[in-house]
Amino acid sequence: xxxxIKLEDYSSRYQYDMNRYPSQxxxxxxxxxxxVKSQWQQQQVENKREHQMNDEVEDDWFEEQSNxxxxxxxxxxxxxxxxxxxxxxxxDLVVKETSxxxxxxxxxxxxxxxxxxxIFQSQLRWASSSLxxxxxxxxxxxYDEWLRxxxxxxxxxxxxxxxxxxxxxxxxxxLEIMLISPTELSCITILxxxxxxxxxxxxxxxxxxxxxxxxxxxxxxxxxxxxxxxxVSQLMKDANLSFPIRKVVxxxxxxxxxxxxxxKVDFVDKxxxxxxxxxxxxxxxxxxxxxxxxxxALLKHCHIVASSREEADxxxxxxxxENPLN
Numbered sequence: 001x002x003x004x005i006k007l008e009d010y011s012s013r014y015q016y017d018m019n020r021y022p023s024q025x026x027x028x029x030x031x032x033x034x035x036v037k038s039q040w041q042q043q044q045v046e047n048k049r050e051h052q053m054n055d056e057v058e059d060d061w062f063e064e065q066s067n068x069x070x071x072x073x074x075x076x077x078x079x080x081x082x083x084x085x086x087x088x089x090x091x092d093l094v095v096k097e098t099s100x101x102x103x104x105x106x107x108x109x110x111x112x113x114x115x116x117x118x119i120f121q122s123q124l125r126w127a128s129s130s131l132x133x134x135x136x137x138x139x140x141x142x143y144d145e146w147l148r149x150x151x152x153x154x155x156x157x158x159x160x161x162x163x164x165x166x167x168x169x170x171x172x173x174x175l176e177i178m179l180i181s182p183t184e185l186s187c188i189t190i191l192x193x194x195x196x197x198x199x200x201x202x203x204x205x206x207x208x209x210x211x212x213x214x215x216x217x218x219x220x221x222x223x224x225x226x227x228x229x230x231x232v233s234q235l236m237k238d239a240n241l242s243f244p245i246r247k248v249v250x251x252x253x254x255x256x257x258x259x260x261x262x263x264k265v266d267f268v269d270k271x272x273x274x275x276x277x278x279x280x281x282x283x284x285x286x287x288x289x290x291x292x293x294x295x296x297a298l299l300k301h302c303h304i305v306a307s308s309r310e311e312a313d314x315x316x317x318x319x320x321x322e323n324p325l326n
Contacts (some may be wrong), residue, residue, distance in 0.1 A: 001123075001151065001199075005160065006161040006299060007124075007162050009302070011130050021266075022287060029156070040111050064226075124137060129306075130306075161175075162177055164243045167302070168231060176188060176190070180281055185232065187232065189224045200212070201259055232298065247266065249265055
């Protein structure tokens, strides 16, 4: 699960301390999985007990197993209660608030999906609030297909910046998708097409999309990629950083007929999308110092639109008083 370090122009916890929050989120996620899985296992034991009440031997065995899981859960609960950091207590609550542990899924695979969804909600909070301020998260990000793909289907040695807004020369500039691995920074643009679309890639300003016997002009994704890499390269140069930059055109529903000679761009279409995704998933390296420094340099220039937590709490309290049904 990648770290969502920046979402649009929202306040991000990572923006305040890149050295602290990646390891803290990873630790929280592991602890939470242990907690949820242990509770699921205890629930399975209890369900089996209910169906085998007439078998004294089986009852004794399940009782023993239940006690083991209960003890493990008690240790986890005690660990949570001993936390002294207000942030860590809040972080734990972020993932617990949305849980429905009294009715956990029946299978381990379903439990994993349940867990991923819960952590995704936590990611959205971390990417739209900090200890001091809060941004208003647009509801569309709950269901954004590509945000969910990059955040949930990649390992946690990646940093994700999704549609970040940079403040360059006194003006906000929205870019597309940036994925920072331990070894390189990928600037990604999505080329939306239909299932049977074929894009003719050229070095011209416009590409041609062929679909259902029609021919359409489409703005070349090179325009967006050039803009994105230009901004990133300059910011890294200003920070005296050298980190490889990769350009990626992503068209998972379509085919790209590449006729561009010598273009240093990765074309990922429906023919090689799965292989590209699996390669990302298999990246063996842990987080690297240059990776963190690169993320810090970029986050330093990201725009933030947020209100203080105190103001947000006051507005929320006022709304509750006006409408007690909320």
